[in-house]
Amino acid sequence: MYLLDANVFIQAKNLHYRFPTFPCFWSWLDECNTNGQLASINFIKQELANGNDTLASWAKAASSNWFLQESDIQTQQNFSSIAHWVITHQQFHQTAKNEFLSCGDPWLIAKAKSINATIVTHEKSVPQSKKKIFIPDVCIQYGVQYIDTFDLLETLNAQF
Numbered sequence: 001m002y003l004l005d006a007n008v009f010i011q012a013k014n015l016h017y018r019f020p021t022f023p024c025f026w027s028w029l030d031e032c033n034t035n036g037q038l039a040s041i042n043f044i045k046q047e048l049a050n051g052n053d054t055l056a057s058w059a060k061a062a063s064s065n066w067f068l069q070e071s072d073i074q075t076q077q078n079f080s081s082i083a084h085w086v087i088t089h090q091q092f093h094q095t096a097k098n099e100f101l102s103c104g105d106p107w108l109i110a111k112a113k114s115i116n117a118t119i120v121t122h123e124k125s126v127p128q129s130k131k132k133i134f135i136p137d138v139c140i141q142y143g144v145q146y147i148d149t150f151d152l153l154e155t156l157n158a159q160f
Contacts (some may be wrong), residue, residue, distance in 0.1 A: 001117040001118070002037060002039075002117060002118050002120050002147075003039060003068075003108055003118070003120065004044070004119075004121075005044070005108060005123070005135060006040075006048060007122045007123065009044075012025060012149065013054065013055045016149075019054045019058070022160070028158055030066075033063070033066050034065070037156060038120070039068050040068070041068050041069075041104060041108055041111050042067045042069055044067065044104045045059050045066070046104075047104055068111060070107045070110065070111055074114035075110045075111045076110075078109070079107055081142075082106045083101055085141060086138075087101075092129075093130050095131070096130065096133050099133075100132075100133040105133075105138070109139060109144055112139075113142050117144075118144075118146060118147060120146070120151075120152045121136070121148065122148055122149065123135045127140075
């Protein structure tokens with residue numbers, strides 16, 4: 001199972017796979033979701049649906065299988081552990097901690113850990129960063145695998 005970060009949807013919409021030009025990409029995502037190969041989390045849906053564009057409409061209309069709940073006990077416990085690690089990690093500035101803990105990123109990592117999923121994100125590891133906490137660095141800390149969209153396309157043998 002692969003869990004998609006918000007930036008995967010946003011960059012696809014804005015750059016490589018715009019809705020009018022590449023509807024096949026979005027259909028492929030839906031097909032993979034239906035097959036149980038990929039999803040995201042409810043927190044990410046809220047971030048995406050908050051806009052007023054095609055992506056927001058897509059997120060609002062997505063099937064209930066697309067966005068998993070974060071309310072299960074294992075995900076809650078994983079989130080608590082991640083939050084504790086972030087708060088006590090002296091490397092990060094307080095604003096970086098606040099920003100990270102207020103978005104969907106820690107919940108995405110917590111859910112991925114609880115269901116043994118791989119995160120799909122365009123973020124790269126920046127282990128020395130002080131001003132921003134990156135998904136890959138927390139994934140490394142918690143033993144969660146991560147890849148980018150292009151690796152996902154190759155892994156799942158996408159053909160358009």
